[in-house]
Amino acid sequence: MAELKYVGTSVPRKDAIEKVTGSAQFIEDRFLGPMLYAKMKKSTVAHGKIKRLDTTKALKHPGVKAVLTGKDYPNKIGLYLVDRDFMAVEKVRFWGEPVAIVAAVTEQAAVEAVELIEVEYEELPGVFDPIEAMKPDAPIIHEDLGSYDLVPIFYPQPGTNIANHFKLRKGDVDKGFAEADMVIERDYYVPQMQHVPIETHKAAAHWSPDGKLTIWSTAQSPNVVRQLLAKSMNIPMHKIRIISSYIGGGFGCKAGASLEGLVVPFAQKFPGHVVRIVFNREEDMQGTFTRQALNAHLKTGVRKNGRITALEYKMIWDGGAYTEYGVNIVRAAGYSSTGAYDIPNVKTDSYCVYTNNSIGGPVRGFGMCEMQWGIERQLEAIAKELKMDPLEIRLINGMKEGSTTASGQVVHDVAFDKCLKIVAEKIGWGKKEGNFRGKGIAGLVKCPAQPSNAASSAIIRINEDGTAHVMVGATEMGQGMLTVISQIAAEGLHIPVDKIDIKVPDTDFTPYEWQSVGSRITYTCGTSVKRAAEDALGQIYRNASNLLEVPPEDLIFDGEKVYSTKDPTKSATIREVADSCKKCTGEGIAGPIIGTGSFVPTNMTNLDSETGQGNPGMFYCFGATAVEVEVDPETGVIKILQLAASIDSGKAINPRLCTTQLHGGTIMGLSTALYEEVLFDKGIMLNRNFTDYKIATIENVPHMDSFIIETPETNGPYGARGIGEQPMIGVAPAIANAVCDALGVDFNTFPLTPERVWRAIKAKQ
Amino acid sequence: MSEKVNINFSVNGDQETREAVVGQTLLKFIRDELHLTGTKEGCEIGECGACIVLLNGKPVNSCMVLAVELDGQELVTIEGLAKNGELDRIQQAFIDHAAFQCGYCTPGMIISARALLDRKPSPTDEDINEALSGNLCRCGAYQEIREAIKASSKK
The missing domain is CATH 1.10.150.120 ([2Fe-2S]-binding domain)
Structure with a gap:
């Protein structure tokens, strides 16, 4: 490969100056025009029939323009399983579910009117534990499950609360257990968490009399919002425009479609108005996706030499009241169910189960943090039983070049051992540092969870002066997409990064992107941009070839001019080539240069419905986390003494931004490991603000050592793969393993709050 | 409608006289009346710090201060840090x-x-x-x- 000029450099972020000066526009900063304010009336029971819903008083309240209920607007929406009501129609399925919505001329009037809506419920027995919900006599939450539209890779069981049952059978698990010298069987539990981006969910809608719907949204994936609204509301796609802006943190909660549809009917009713809905912190925590809780049961067979021979993994997920998106998390965890390890015989059953808790859905890691908690804790238990070094057992079983995943996919470009060794070495693995101190390690892996035909596309326009505009449908939520994509474009175009402009998406102008999720954008959008750049560069050479009468293969473009390598006096400026290129006789050669590129993965397949075997991974990204902790036995407080994280990013397009992603994911993992757990009491979310739901502050974050490993991904753009979610996965198990090493106390769940740790210490005494 | 009062204050070095709605938070006033949208709302209850501004040189959560309290005070928002096109x-x-x-x-x-x-x-x-x-x-x-x-x- 020729030497890279822009890829692999830590250029400053494209959005830097805007973001440090307060001029960066987030979506609410762009809500302009005659405004109406929408506010929701929310359910006060977790499961119940709506007996009476009276909006008369609310409608008469000064400033109120309209009130809508679920009956006025019985549309359903869903990414994979169309099970979700915009507003409850006849029954409510979770506490806080919207039952009506008010539009008023001021926010205050809307808030007051919501209080005047009268609702009576006939409460139904609720079910709040997915294991209970699977029992034959459990109350049924979705009576019409059998009639819902779905992508036919999901397997709901109508008449039950099971929204998806993913089955995986690899090798012969009975044979594997027969070959084992030891079998370990344990249960694990991972609670719900919340993303809590500092910017809550927001949207606004505008309807023009010619039938054009414009939506401004915090959505991570404008094209999916357009697609789902088009289907749900029967509006052709060219009549829907979704405008994105900088997003104040996504982490999965703004994936798919969320609150946009709530304001559309008001916009249609009041053309010319901008109808806005802005979730407050409580609404954001309680009314948007939570991470699905997981009940995990692992049975592992292992030989004395540490080689794992069989794994039986049963996962029961709390899908919450709607699982339109969550069904795919359950599938992804199922097909990845050996984590970063090569296990020859596997039997996995992963169940997505409806409960009357808040809606489950995607969170950074997409099931991997939850599923690999059990894998990494179980490895610790096995190492302990075998009196084996926990690092050693990971190296013995860890995936290598040519290993197969749970779904039988062969993995390539793997340097998992390197990821493990580098963090272990950093924290001084193997050296015991004193009482109450311990060290722990965990491996991690994740592939993007996406449909096998999830596509990307890009358009590059070359300006008359040789600067360029890159147009893509990916969103910027902090991950650094604008910068990395510009670097890929710069490399392909030979045009410096500072001469490239890139904007966040607007579906009327930017080309299709499936979703900005799954750590996939660098790879998918990046590939389409690389292709668009190659297309544009080809046009530059073709035009110059005509102009200079030099074969294109003899030409070089240096970013300023195109010249012949054989006779450098034969040269043309980029202006001469790009600005409606013409010969000296005045005859035109070519018009403006527009490069296009698109991408769809060609290495993914469907999975067998009975065995789950196939190729679900576009690429696999490995990493590892190692920590040293000191535990105060009196208080149970864990102090992180050392924290090292590694990730195999492939070619790091922007090493500094890779490091910030690695740090950010590790901190989010640390925060969930030590503090975060959504608490429910019969479906009522109890901790709905930052005082009750604590996330890591700057005070809680120790110094981190980070390692970017660069094993090139053969099919990635310039050898890159995505890393946004992965760093989070290993943190909780690494810390639990370290606490276990320090005190010999064991945890099957987290967060490792002082109380939980203290209780474990007391129980051991 | 809501009662309004006149307030005098300086914002990012400029002296201003404006009407403020009684009961309106300083955060809403900064965003909706002064149109300085760099100050962000994250929680509205003083927990997250996204709306912190300098009031007489001291950092405050602007969601926890009333707009009328700005009277006679000196306000600096994120927009006021860069001077003459030079970043702080x-x-x-x-x-x-x-x-x-x-x-x-x-x-x-x-x-x-x-x-x-x-x-x-x-x-x-x-x-x-x-x-x-x-x-x-x-x-x-x-x-x-x-x-x-x-x-x-x-x-």
Whole structure:
């Protein structure tokens, strides 16, 4: 490969100056025009029939323009399983579910009117534990499950609360257990968490009399919002425009479609108005996706030499009241169910189960943090039983070049051992540092969870002066997409990064992107941009070839001019080539240069419905986390003494931004490991603000050592793969393993709050 | 409709007289009346720090202050830090150290950092941790934020 000029450099972020000066526009900063304010009336029971819903008083309240209920607007929406009501129609399925919505001329009037809506419920027995919900006599939450539209890779069981049952059978698990010298069987539990981006969910809608719907949204994936609204509301796609802006943190909660549809009917009713809905912190925590809780049961067979021979993994997920998106998390965890390890015989059953808790859905890691908690804790238990070094057992079983995943996919470009060794070495693995101190390690892996035909596309326009505009449908939520994509474009175009402009998406102008999720954008959008750049560069050479009468293969473009390598006096400026290129006789050669590129993965397949075997991974990204902790036995407080994280990013397009992603994911993992757990009491979310739901502050974050490993991904753009979610996965198990090493106390769940740790210490005494 | 009163104040160095709705928060006033949208709303109850501004040089959560309290005071928002097109050194340090990701908490973060540096030009890690403990960053840029503040300290 020729030497890279822009890829692999830590250029400053494209959005830097805007973001440090307060001029960066987030979506609410762009809500302009005659405004109406929408506010929701929310359910006060977790499961119940709506007996009476009276909006008369609310409608008469000064400033109120309209009130809508679920009956006025019985549309359903869903990414994979169309099970979700915009507003409850006849029954409510979770506490806080919207039952009506008010539009008023001021926010205050809307808030007051919501209080005047009268609702009576006939409460139904609720079910709040997915294991209970699977029992034959459990109350049924979705009576019409059998009639819902779905992508036919999901397997709901109508008449039950099971929204998806993913089955995986690899090798012969009975044979594997027969070959084992030891079998370990344990249960694990991972609670719900919340993303809590500092910017809550927001949207606004505008309807023009010619039938054009414009939506401004915090959505991570404008094209999916357009697609789902088009289907749900029967509006052709060219009549829907979704405008994105900088997003104040996504982490999965703004994936798919969320609150946009709530304001559309008001916009249609009041053309010319901008109808806005802005979730407050409580609404954001309680009314948007939570991470699905997981009940995990692992049975592992292992030989004395540490080689794992069989794994039986049963996962029961709390899908919450709607699982339109969550069904795919359950599938992804199922097909990845050996984590970063090569296990020859596997039997996995992963169940997505409806409960009357808040809606489950995607969170950074997409099931991997939850599923690999059990894998990494179980490895610790096995190492302990075998009196084996926990690092050693990971190296013995860890995936290598040519290993197969749970779904039988062969993995390539793997340097998992390197990821493990580098963090272990950093924290001084193997050296015991004193009482109450311990060290722990965990491996991690994740592939993007996406449909096998999830596509990307890009358009590059070359300006008359040789600067360029890159147009893509990916969103910027902090991950650094604008910068990395510009670097890929710069490399392909030979045009410096500072001469490239890139904007966040607007579906009327930017080309299709499936979703900005799954750590996939660098790879998918990046590939389409690389292709668009190659297309544009080809046009530059073709035009110059005509102009200079030099074969294109003899030409070089240096970013300023195109010249012949054989006779450098034969040269043309980029202006001469790009600005409606013409010969000296005045005859035109070519018009403006527009490069296009698109991408769809060609290495993914469907999975067998009975065995789950196939190729679900576009690429696999490995990493590892190692920590040293000191535990105060009196208080149970864990102090992180050392924290090292590694990730195999492939070619790091922007090493500094890779490091910030690695740090950010590790901190989010640390925060969930030590503090975060959504608490429910019969479906009522109890901790709905930052005082009750604590996330890591700057005070809680120790110094981190980070390692970017660069094993090139053969099919990635310039050898890159995505890393946004992965760093989070290993943190909780690494810390639990370290606490276990320090005190010999064991945890099957987290967060490792002082109380939980203290209780474990007391129980051991 | 809601009662309004006249208030006199300075904002980013300019003297202003405006009407403020009684009961309106300073945050809403800054965003909706002064149209300075760099100040962000994250929680409305003083927990997250996204709306921190300088009031008479001290950092405050503008969601916890009423607009009418601005009368006679001096307000500095994120828009007031850069002078004559030149970034404040803490802004430049945030860029140099990639001390933000999504950028939503960044205005509040930078204002808190500015207030700390004004008070203590050479802060220790502990000083930084304490001064910024009311600014939540979910993207987890804390390590880079610490580095940026250290880099802008007086050596």
